[in-house]
Amino acid sequence: IYWPSGTIDKYYEVAVDQHLLAHEGFCLKPFFNILPEGKTVLCDDQEVLLEIPFNLNNIQWSTGANTQSVSIAEDNQISVGGHEADGCFRASNIKSVLYTPDQTPDVYFVEGSEVNCPGETVKIMASPATDYLWNTGETTQSISVTESGVYTLKINGDCQEFTSAAIHILFTDPLPPVLENDTLIISEAQELTISAEGASVFWFRDASGVELIHSGGVFNAGYIASDTTFYVAGLSEFFGPERQTGMVNHQGTPYSGNNINSGLIFTVFKDIILEKVKVYTQHSGYRTIELKQTDVTSGLTSIIGSRRIYIDPQTSYIDLDFEILPGKDYVLTTNADSNMVHQGMQSPRLFRSNSGANFPYILENVTEITTTVHGPANYYYFYDWKIKEKQAECLSELIPVHILLQTHVRNDADESVSDLTIYPNPATGYLYFKCPSQNTLHGYSIEILDPIGKTIQSKSAVGGEKIFIGDLTAGMYFLRVRASTENCSIFTKKFIVQ
Template sequence: ATVEAMGADAAMFSWNSTGTGPYNVQYRPVGTSTWESFPNVINMGVQVNGLMPCTAYEFQVEALCDTITSGFGPSVLLEPPVEPVPTITLDNEEVFCEGDQVTLTSSAATNLWSTGETTASIVVDQTGTYTVDGLGVCDTASSAAVDILVLDFVLPTANDVNLPGPGTATLTATGDSILWYDVQLGGSPVGSGTSWDTPFLSTTTDFWCTNTEVFGGAVSYAGEPDNSTQGQYHGNGNNWILFTATEAFTIRSVKVYASGAGNRPISLIDMDNSLNVAAGTFNLPDGESRVQLDFEVPGPGNYGLRITSGNPQLWRDGLGSNPGYPFPIGTFGTITGTTVTGANSTAYYYFFYDWEVEAFGVGCESDRVQVTVSMPTGLEEHAGPSVNVFPDPADRDVFFDLSGYTGIGQVQVTIFDASGRAMATKPMLNGRATVTTAWLADGLYSYLLTSNGQPITSGRFVVSHL
């Protein structure tokens, strides 16, 4: 016999029988004592209406045979619908930087998020624990929690710079990792480091810097820390060590014991797809040493770390060493055994000891902080001193004639090329100076007139040889 819901308050109860009937049907809510009856049912099925929604019922049937009955058979249960446990999918990582976001999407048809939202998806940009309830007809099912961590960036600190006149400026900023930009948004970095020299500047110019901090990337160690006395320097690379990964990480280094100095080829193998993930040839000294691999394990899966030469002459622990498999690899994997088949799979330990492993970190670049390189205002439009520069373009010489300057002290003129290098300096006598340009390459040059280290005026001229 079977029973099938026909909406929220009805059901179809059906059965098979070798007799021709009629039949008696009875049903009741599970756990109650009083039966409701349908006597003398001709067909082998009956629709029952008026059921209480979201209530479990039991149904029974008996066949009538003249003056006797078969007796009621075992109960057939009608269970109320059960809402499946919803799952949450993400379109981004669970850990990300301030300014980013992740969309959480529920598998349920009707939802109530821990945030109070009732849409199928929500956008999250705040640290917190998020769940969703799937609202069924008769019950509610809660998802597993999703923990979101939003990493706050740290702004760099930087100061504006004042230049006495055209030239280069050294910009400085404090932070973990500084990048410099010449635009407020977009573009590519034009420099890096806590100290950076600008190109040659002839006007007030703005730059911007950011600070990048790396979160996570914790280092741990895995595998046998040292070799044992039970083993040998091995003469082939036919077998190797196996591990599983539950997330991406980096094998930074391993300890080895070599019989003889020389090159050894080492590979990281994707065992699921028989692919080389990373490989390198490493020159090892005789005896114990640490090999800097920097092999990136790309994500969950089964992997091997192996020697690919025929005669590595590296120590491997053998029978009787009793390696302590499985070895946890931090929180992101396990060293499980070797490629040796049969019962001896975990009886050997091949070549690579004391693994240094590092979790992938998350780098968060801050917003851009403006840094202004200022020139004295109105240098070229100064109401007082002015300079006449001729000829322009210049060939063999360029002449400077200063007027309107009432200051005290020697005035000198300095010539700069397009990169900001000082090419020539000449003192002025009675407000005049002649600078030889015959040896200068064709191009645009700038000049700066100063007295006692203070700028007076500046400008540009062209050198063009006839």
């Protein structure tokens, strides 16, 4: 050790993994632990006696005491020092004493989030503790969740039981598109267009939703020359609770120069909706609020969204409802040309703050307002942002749309529908049907089709008949009857197996 005085101390074979205290000229001593060692927790009305593990002279505790031991009955960080008989100074490590500590467990998401799609699994985990008891009855540090609900955890702390903050988990129920008819029966091969109503409609060729073939409510299915099944689903977006960012209230003087049209520059980290902002003005009239973004590569600025809004001379919230994707260099501003028309100047005559601005305004992992078009000294126009974060985007169940090609078809809309009786529906065990006006001497064939139009059972019969369906799994099927008489030539009817 080279000391400022020029003294050089040399120590040999010094053990590793030590915290040492050196004194110039003669001492190199390890720090020691106050007794009792380890974590010390005091509950109500308890105290602990802390002791130095060997004799020292000139003792000085951090509490001010100078005895070999001290009693502690409150939260404290304790240390002590003193001299040994050889004159070397010894110092302790810091000893923590906790009095009735708050040991409320933290619970956090490992997989998933508050809002999830059907069929997903959410994993939540707790901070380390001696034991765990979830309100589901599970006793592990983490649990997997597949149902909507409120989840909490209890642990036994050193002095009492603690319960975590509640975690609300939602598994969404995305809305499927609305179909006028999920079974279309055509009498000849033809070009066919199918329609479904919904905000975001997607058409698939397979029941697993892997092969996407069209997006949109109107689907041109092409030339249909055989039994065909398509699948349609709706995509729903789910947003979390409203959150706030930005400067909340105006501070300072109201207006900047007549030729200044400024705005706020911000970054978005997740899909959000900027629902509304607060503005101040003393001048009524229209303003055009614009959301812009500058492309870093090309330097070109594009308008992402625009709202023409009449603003009264008061403090008010204006609805924007801008859907914003993750990205940088967004600007929330006004249209200077519109300002010239309605305000007679480039300025929008909206209040800006020339004091109290404190950039950046951060909504962690969601958005960050970094500065303004004219730098961080002032805050321009748009206060108290109300934002919702998109937390899930979920596809509904896939609905099969069956197209059945049948010659001389009589379906449920025909006036002769009473010629075929099918019961019970839904059915279990046996399904009965009869074509009563048909002569029982005439034969006919029976087919049972699965939901994608594949024949899974067929037979011949005469007159009324019952069909055993007890070996079919629960679900939807089609009964197809082919008869030798015109009265009941070909008939397809849907039935349900319970």
